Structures are given as C-alpha cells and as structure tokens.
Amino acid sequence: MKFKIKNNIFTEAINNVNRALSTKTPMPILKSIKMNLTDEGMHLTASDSNITIKQFIPTYINNEQNIMIDEIGSAAVPGKLLLEVLRKANDEYVEIAMFEEKFIHINFKNSDFTLNCLDVREYPNIKLISTNQPIELDSNQLNEIIKQTVISVATSETRPILTGVNIKIQNNVLHCVATDSYRLSEKNVSFDFELPDINIVVPGKSLLELERLLVNTKEKVQLHLSNNMISFKMDQIIFQSRLLDGNYPETSRLIPKEFGLEQQFNRQELIDVVDRVSLLTREGATNIIKFDIYEDKTIISLDSPEIGKVVEEVHPLQQEGSLIRIGFNSKYLLDALKVLKEEIVTIKFTGEVRPFIIKTDDDSLTQLILPVRIE
Amino acid sequence: MSLNQYKRIQPKVIKMLMNSYQKNRLAHTYLFEGEKGTKKKEIALEFAKLLYCENEGTVCDSCLNCMRISHHNHPNVLLIEPDNGTIKKEQVLYLQQEYAKTNLEEGPKIYIIDEIDKMSINASNSILKFIEEPLENTYTILITENIHRILPTIISRSQVLNFQPIPKKEIVEHLKKNEIDPYIASICAHLTNDLNEALEIANEEHIIDVIDLVKTVGQNILNKNEDLIVLLENSQVDIYKDKKQLAYFIDIMLMYMRDIKKLVHNNDNIIFNHELPFINKHLHLLSKEKIIYNIDRLLKAKISLEYNGNTVLLIDSLLINLM
Numbered sequence: 001m002k003f004k005i006k007n008n009i010f011t012e013a014i015n016n017v018n019r020a021l022s023t024k025t026p027m028p029i030l031k032s033i034k035m036n037l038t039d040e041g042m043h044l045t046a047s048d049s050n051i052t053i054k055q056f057i058p059t060y061i062n063n064e065q066n067i068m069i070d071e072i073g074s075a076a077v078p079g080k081l082l083l084e085v086l087r088k089a090n091d092e093y094v095e096i097a098m099f100e101e102k103f104i105h106i107n108f109k110n111s112d113f114t115l116n117c118l119d120v121r122e123y124p125n126i127k128l129i130s131t132n133q134p135i136e137l138d139s140n141q142l143n144e145i146i147k148q149t150v151i152s153v154a155t156s157e158t159r160p161i162l163t164g165v166n167i168k169i170q171n172n173v174l175h176c177v178a179t180d181s182y183r184l185s186e187k188n189v190s191f192d193f194e195l196p197d198i199n200i201v202v203p204g205k206s207l208l209e210l211e212r213l214l215v216n217t218k219e220k221v222q223l224h225l226s227n228n229m230i231s232f233k234m235d236q237i238i239f240q241s242r243l244l245d246g247n248y249p250e251t252s253r254l255i256p257k258e259f260g261l262e263q264q265f266n267r268q269e270l271i272d273v274v275d276r277v278s279l280l281t282r283e284g285a286t287n288i289i290k291f292d293i294y295e296d297k298t299i300i301s302l303d304s305p306e307i308g309k310v311v312e313e314v315h316p317l318q319q320e321g322s323l324i325r326i327g328f329n330s331k332y333l334l335d336a337l338k339v340l341k342e343e344i345v346t347i348k349f350t351g352e353v354r355p356f357i358i359k360t361d362d363d364s365l366t367q368l369i370l371p372v373r374i375e
Numbered sequence: 376m377s378l379n380q381y382k383r384i385q386p387k388v389i390k391m392l393m394n395s396y397q398k399n400r401l402a403h404t405y406l407f408e409g410e411k412g413t414k415k416k417e418i419a420l421e422f423a424k425l426l427y428c429e430n431e432g433t434v435c436d437s438c439l440n441c442m443r444i445s446h447h448n449h450p451n452v453l454l455i456e457p458d459n460g461t462i463k464k465e466q467v468l469y470l471q472q473e474y475a476k477t478n479l480e481e482g483p484k485i486y487i488i489d490e491i492d493k494m495s496i497n498a499s500n501s502i503l504k505f506i507e508e509p510l511e512n513t514y515t516i517l518i519t520e521n522i523h524r525i526l527p528t529i530i531s532r533s534q535v536l537n538f539q540p541i542p543k544k545e546i547v548e549h550l551k552k553n554e555i556d557p558y559i560a561s562i563c564a565h566l567t568n569d570l571n572e573a574l575e576i577a578n579e580e581h582i583i584d585v586i587d588l589v590k591t592v593g594q595n596i597l598n599k600n601e602d603l604i605v606l607l608e609n610s611q612v613d614i615y616k617d618k619k620q621l622a623y624f625i626d627i628m629l630m631y632m633r634d635i636k637k638l639v640h641n642n643d644n645i646i647f648n649h650e651l652p653f654i655n656k657h658l659h660l661l662s663k664e665k666i667i668y669n670i671d672r673l674l675k676a677k678i679s680l681e682y683n684g685n686t687v688l689l690i691d692s693l694l695i696n697l698m
Contacts (some may be wrong), residue, residue, distance in 0.1 A: 026455070026469075029448040047478050048448050050472075122443045124450045125480055157468060160475030203476070228477035243477045245510070 001037050001073030005057070006066050007108070010094065013044055013055045014079075016237060019209060021079040022048035027124075032076035034123045042067060045126070046079055050253060051206045052126050053213070054238040067354040069098075076120040093210050097173055100107035129229045133195060134222040135174065139234070142221050143214045145176055145187050146207045146343075148365055151335040153204035154180035164201040166248040167225065171197075177251050178204065181245070183332045184251060184368040195290040198225050201248050206241035213239060235322040255368055256355060261293065261321030267345045267360075271337050273314055277302045278330045280310050288372055289330040293323050302330070317344065324352050327374035333358075378425075378434045381418055384545070388536050392422055397432075402534040403509035408522040409538025412569025416454075416489050418538075419516040420444055420445055423452045425487045426514075440640045450479040462494040467501060474505050474513075485513045491517045492524040499526050506532050546573050553577075562586060566626055581620055584611035589627045590650060593635075596669070596697055597657035598650045603694040615687055622680060625693075636666050672696045 017033060025031065025048055034045040041058040059067045075098045086094065091108035098104050098117070106113040137145075146165075154162035159181075168175040175187040209314070210232060222233040231240040274289065277300050281287035292299040301311040326349065337345065342360035349356040357365040388407075395401045399691045407415040421434055427449065429438040436445070443449040453473055470486065478484060491499065493543045503526065506515055517533060519525055550560035555577045563577040576582060588610045592603055607614070614621040635654060636646050645651060657659050676693045680686070 026453060027448050027450065029443075047479075050476065118448075121439055122446060122448045124404065124448075127480075157471050157475075160471060162477075242476050242479060245477050246475065257398075 001075055002070035003042075003098070004068040004070075004093050004095045005042070007086060007089050007092060007094045009057060009066050010042075011083070011089075013042075013057050013236075014083050014086060016213070017046035017053045017055050018079055018083050019213060020046040020048055020051050020053040025049070025082070029076060029113055029118050029124070031078060031080070031122070032118055032123070032373045033079040033082060034074065034076050036074040037067075037069065037072045039072060044209050045123070047124065047126060049124070050203065050242055051209055052238075052240045054128070054240070056236045058236075072179045074120045075097060076118045076123050078115055078117070081115060082106075085115075093258060094263065099166065103145055126240070127229075128240060129224050129226045129231050131196075131224045134224050134233070135191070135195065135254060137189075137221050137223065139214045139217045139219055139221050141189075142223075142232075143211055145189065146211050146282065148215075148339045148367075149176045149178045149185040149187050150204050150207050150211075151339055152178040152180055152185040152367075153184050156180075158200075161201055161244050161248055163205075164203045164244040164248075165207060166199070166201050166251070167230070168199045168248075169195050169197055169225070170199075177248070179249075179368075181256075182329070182370050183336070184254060184366075185336070186251070186255065186366045186368070188364050198227070199248070200225060200227065200230065201244040201245055201246070202230050202241060210239050210241075213237070255357060256348075256350045256367055259321065259350050259356075261324060262319070262348040263293070263298070263316040263347045263349075265316055265345055265347070267337055267340060267343055269347065270314070271334065273300055273312055274330055274334055274337070277310050277312055278334065279306050280307045281330070282307065287330045288327045288374070289333075290325065290327045290374060292325050293319075295319075295323065307308040321349070324349060325374070326352050326371045328356075328357070328369050328371040332369045337367065340365070340367075378421055381414060381421060384414055384541055385418060385538055388418060388538060391536060392418075392425070396425060400513060403513065403514045404506045404517065404533035406514060406522070406525070406530060406533040406535045407538060408535055409520070410540050410568045411520050412541060412567060412572060413538035414541075415518045415538055416487070419487045419489075419518060420452075420454070422514075422516065423449070423487070426483050426485065427452070435663065437509065451482050452485045452487070454489065456489045457493040460487070460493065462490070462498060464495075464498065467494065467498040471505070472533065473503060474510070483514060484510075484514045486513070488516070489518045490520070491529075492519045492521045495497045496526070499529060503528055503532070540568050541570065546570060550574060550577050558649060559583065559586065562627060562630065565630055565646060566623065576623070581612045581617075585614075585620055585623045586627060588612060588614070588624060589631050590647075591649075592628065592694075592697070593631045593650070594653060594657075597635075597654065597660060599660070603698055604691060607690070607694070615690060618680070618686060621686060621690065622677075625673055625677050625680065629670065629677070632666060632670050632673060635661065636670065639663060639666065669697050 010035045030048060036043040041056055044055045046053055057066060085106055089108045095107040104115050104117050110277055149165050153165060160179055166177040170189045172195050178185050217234055219235050224231040228243055229240055230243060231238060277289055278287055280302050281304060289300060289302045292345045298316060299311060300313050300314060336358050340360050342362060346359045347356060348359060353371060353373055355368050355370050407419060409415055424434045424441045424444050427440040428434050429440055435441055444452050447454055455470055516677060545559045546564035549570050550563060550573055551557055553574055559577055561574045566576055567573050591606055595603060595606060612620050614624050630646050634645050637645060638654060638658060672693060676689055679689055
C-alpha cells in the first residue's frame with residue numbers, strides 16, 4: 001500500500017471513525033484502524049466490537065483528486081497515534097507507505113514517522129448488513145427519536161436487555177421503546193410504504209454514540225435492520241452496532257388509556273419549577289417530589305430530612321378531573337420534559353399509585369413515569 | 376506447543392475434550408482445576424482453536440482463526456484474567472455485557488475466565504447467573520488453582536476437569552534440554568510445577584549461591600561446626616534483603632531436611648545426590664526428633680514469610696532453632 005492524500009480530508013475521516021476506537025479492549029487489534037485502499041478510494045474501519053464505524057474517501061470528489069494511489073493494499077494502523085500524527089502534520093498532503101507488512105511510513109514536509117502495525121488479516125471480519133428495504137430518515141428526525149427514547153434505558157446491568165432501545169416494526173409502523181422499569185419512553189413513526197416486520201433491541205450506548213456522529217450531518221440516513229446487527233448508512237459513513245440478545249418485555253399494555261386528571265403546563269416554566277425544587281436533593285439519592293393538586297393551584301414540594309424543605313405553587317394552564325396527591329422521582333420528569341420540543345405539555349394522571357404519562361401535540365411520543373407511594 | 380504436546384502432559388483432559396467434541400456433546404461450562412503450570416489456560420485456548428480451526432477436527436495453529444485466538448484477537452473468544460491480582464468489577468461487567476449481545480462474527484462464543492477464585496463473591500454470583508441459563512452455542516471455561524474457593528453452586532453447574540500435576544521428570548527433562556545442569560534442574564523442578572517458571576528460576580543469577588548456602592547450612596547442622604548466623608554473613612547471596620531468595624532458601628532447605636529424613640528411613644529418592652556421602656557420614660549425630668523439629672520450623676518460617684513477617688527476625692530465629 002502506498003499513496004498520497006490530502007491531509008485535511010484524511011484527518012477528518014480518521015477523526016470520524018476514531019469514535020469507535022476503544023482504549024480499553026481485550027483485543028489488541030481493535031486499537032487499530034483498518035485501512036483498505038482500492039482504486040475507487042480509501043475504506044477506513046474502526047470498531048470496539050460493539051460499534052463499528054466505516055468511512056469511505058473517494059479518490060475523486062467533484063473531479064478533484066484527493067488520493068494519489070501508487071499501490072493498493074490494506075493495513076491495521078494504531079488509531080490514536082495515527083490521529084495524533086495527522087493532527088500535528090504541517091503539510092497539505094501526507095504520504096503513507098506500508099513496508100514489510102508490519103511498518104507504516106507517514107511522510108510530510110520534513111518529517112518521517114514509522115509506526116509498528118499489526119497483521120491486518122487478524123482484523124475482525126465485520127460484515128456490513130444491507131437489506132433491500134431500508135428505512136430512510138432525516139438525520140434530524142433520527143436524532144430526535146434517539147434523544148427522546150434513550151433517556152429511559154436502564155443503566156444498571158441487572159437486566160441487560162433493558163439497557164437497550166427496543167425497535168419494532170409492525171404494520172409499517174416503527175415503534176421505539178425504552179424503559180428501566182421505573183419510566184418508559186415510546187415513539188412511533190408511521191411509514192406509507194411496505195416494511196418487513198422485525199423486533200430487535202439496540203444498546204443505548206451505541207445510540208448515544210450515533211447521536212454524536214449525527215450532529216455533524218444533514219443528510220438522509222438509511223437504517224438497515226437484521227436480527228443480529230443494525231446499521232445506519234450515511235453518505236460516506238456507515239455506523240453499525242451489535243444488538244442485545246433476548247426478548248424485550250411486552251410494554252404496550254403498560255400505558256394507561258383512560259385518565260382521571262389532566263393538567264396542561266407551559267413546558268419551559270414547568271422545567272424551571274421542577275429544576276428549582278430539585279435543588280434540595282443530594283447527589284445520587286432518589287429525589288421524590290410531590291404534586292398536591294387542588295382546584296385552583298398545584299403545590300410542588302420536596303422534603304429532604306437531612307437538607308430542608310421547599311414548596312412552590314404553580315397554576316396549570318388547564319385542568320380537568322379529580323384531585324390527587326402524587327410523588328415521584330423529579331429526575332424522571334425533568335429528563336422527559338427536556339427532550340420534548342413543543343411549548344405546551346399535558347400530564348395525564350390515572351391515580352396516586354398508578355403510572356402517569358406526559359404528552360404533547362405530537363402524538364407519536366409518550367413519556368411514562370411510575371409514582372412512588374407517599375404517606 | 377501443539378495439541379499433541381499437551382496430550383502428553385494432560386492425556387485425560389485432552390481425550391475427554393476431544394471425545395465430547397467428536398460426539399458433539401460439549402458441556403456449556405467447564406471448570407479446569409489443577410495446580411499452577413498444568414497448562415489450563417493454554418488448553419482452554421487450544422479448545423477454542425479446536426472449535427474454530429479452518430482444518431476441522433484438529434488444531435493447526437497456523438490458520439487465521441488459530442492465530443487470532445493465540446493473539447487474543449478473535450472477537451468471539453474472550454479471555455478474562457486477573458488484573459493486579461483480582462478480577463475487577465469492570466471486567467465482570469464487560470463480560471456480562473458481552474454475554475447479552477449478539478455476535479460480531481458468526482460462530483460459537485467462548486468465554487475463558489482464568490483464576491476465577493480471584494473474583495469477589497458478588498462477581499461470581501453474577502457469573503453464576505449466566506451459567507445457569509446457558510445460551511446456545513456458547514461455551515464458558517472457568518479456570519482455577521484453588522477449587523476449594525469456588526462457590527459450590529458454580530461447581531455443581533459445570534463439568535469439572537482435573538489437571539494432573541506435571542511429572543517432575545518432565546520438568547527436569549525440559550530444563551536439561553535448555554542446558555541446565557541436571558543437579559540444579561532436579562532442585563528447580565521441585566520448586567515449582569510450571570515448566571517456564573522452573574526455567575526462569577534455574578536461570579536466575581543467585582540460584583546457585585542459594586543452593587550452595589543450603590549445602591553449607593545443612594552440613595553445619597549435621598556436624599555442628601560453626602554458628603549458622605556467621606555463615607550467612609559470608610554467603611554470596613543476601614537473603615536478609617531479598618525476599619525472593621529467602622523463599623527459595625527456605626524451600627530448598629526443606630528439600631535438604633526431607634532428604635535427610637528419607638535417608639533415616641532408607642528411602643533412596645534423594646534430590647541432593649552429591650551430598651550423600653557427607654550426610655551418611657554424619658547422619659548418626661542427628662536424632663529423628665530433631666529432623667522433624669527442623670522441618671516443622673522451616674514450614675513455620677515459610678508461612679510466616681507469606682504473611683510478610685519481619686525477615687530479619689524470621690531468619691535469625693529460624694537459624695538458631697535449626698542448630
């Protein structure tokens with residue numbers, strides 16, 4: 001392998017795939033980025049075994065030559081080091097050459113780096129999945145789906161399946177559900193074309209990583225789903241993740257259909273109130289706030305015996321139904337409110353010890369929270 | 376080393392594994408149990424290669440899959456080893472996450488956990504959770520030198536394979552092949568059960584000095600010629616300062632005393648062959664009780680050293696008692 005490449009393009013690409021590299025991996029080869037140079041261009045792959053990012057740099061972009069190829073080939077190059085070297089390279093082009101199958105030369109201006117490489121044949125054989133009927137979404141829309149559901153994934157490993165987001169396609173509707181068994185987020189997106197049914201669970205961590213990658217793109221994203229991988233294809237980047245093995249619990253019956261009390265709030269104002277009230281909570285403890293709902297006002301309070309007490313009165317925009325007193329974890333409410341975009345939110349209660357949901361005009365999204373028993 | 380070489384060291388284990396493999400009756404969890412140096416981890420990796428080798432039914436050790444397993448680069452073969460003496464919580468967490476996920480590449484998943492006794496009770500309980508509900512096409516190999524420290528609930532859920540200690544002769548042969556003097560080889564073979572460690576010890580700078588010191592101390596115990604503490608001061612090796620050398624000294628001294636005891640009982644399985652004439656000549660000077668007392672003292676010193684006792688006191692009290 002021997003070639004010359006525009007440094008800014010190369011560095012950016014390496015930087016993109018670099019997100020998938022992990023410093024802590026029991027597999028030494030996964031500290032490397034795999035380069036595969038063909039006549040069409042350079043394919044870069046990095047993986048921590050959970051997620052894999054592939055990027056392609058075409059030889060020509062708009063008739064402009066980015067890569068001058070001397071000899072095609074492939075190599076496994078230490079990722080972190082390569083990125084450091086390229087970032088500090090003070091030249092428009094860098095020249096890269098492999099020799100003796102175990103060293104790589106990086107040349108620019110007056111510098112000459114030689115890095116030790118691993119045997120590229122030992123790199124995991126990560127098959128890119130590709131389906132005939134991918135789902136196409138705007139990167140914004142995908143980002144929103146992830147943001148609004150991933151808040152509810154479980155962080156503890158006691159039930160590994162709950163650390164992921166359940167993605168299910170049924171009757172051409174995409175259902176995304178996450179729950180840690182104390183709260184639940186559900187987002188449904190309908191499509192007007194035929195989609196094959198599937199039911200998979202994608203690790204929450206992978207989705208968070210994807211979200212970071214999506215921030216920089218404005219393109220359409222293609223979703224390819226299979227029973228052991230999910231892959232997100234962008235223009236030049238492919239993001240692929242392993243799935244969680246096992247059956248996701250049935251959640252459709254958990255969301256109540258009838259409500260005894262509905263309240264409407266201005267979203268931002270409610271966030272501010274809950275945020276203020278939550279001041280009196282200790283880091284790491286569960287923070288139970290109470291809603292005392294009266295005809296003319298709602299008292300939001302928090303009583304933390306070691307720290308103190310706070311009471312704040314709010315007036316919902318609209319209210320309908322029987323009065324209740326309910327307590328729940330303030331963090332869950334804050335998380336749920338923060339990922340919504342609409343100005344007005346409706347909280348729908350069913351009872352003092354029954355789950356309640358948060359809805360907006362956007363009917364596709366439901367946030368559900370379980371209350372705790374208060375004396 | 377190839378599968379055939381392991382077959383010579385652990386014939387029963389290899390036969391057992393090969394039979395189950397050929398009859399397609401592999402257990403989902405194995406517990407490899409045996410002394411240090413019995414090649415448990417190596418054979419566990421060999422087992423993984425057996426399932427993955429491109430030449431079906433053997434281990435070629437040269438195909439891509441075998442190479443990747445040797446270099447810990449195979450995505451479906453995960454080896455967990457203690458990090459600084461213990462298996463850390465994060466490692467167990469990582470393992471749990473791996474268990475929960477789908478495969479990166481096709482094929483069976485193999486999890487190898489070395490020194491599973493170096494894991495907290497909590498961690499072993501979470502391991503228990505997934506060996507209780509084994510997934511299809513997933514094999515777990517647990518390895519330990521200390522089966523008594525393993526939760527009975529883990530043992531009952533795994534197939535236990537006992538690894539035989541490596542015959543001393545095998546170690547001596549291995550050392551001789553590496554140009555170690557046969558006399559030193561036989562001593563080093565008794566210090567450890569691990570081929571590589573034995574070779575390392577034999578190649579150590581001071582090991583000959585330690586052996587010489589044992590000889591002089593031994594001779595003086597027999598003929599009560601000189602004060603032992605004075606002897607130490609003239610020695611080439613400073614066992615006061617170097618704990619490792621002290622540990623060797625105690626172990627080799629034990630061998631020497633055991634040899635004396637064997638001679639009293641006319642047993643001819645002697646390690647210190649060169650010393651035979653001298654020992655025989657002076658044997659009548661030492662009572663049986665004194666020999667047993669000395670062995671007992673040495674054993675106590677060995678334990679005290681493990682508990683990080685004060686080395687100066689330990690050596691002085693040991694030598695005074697040995698006289």
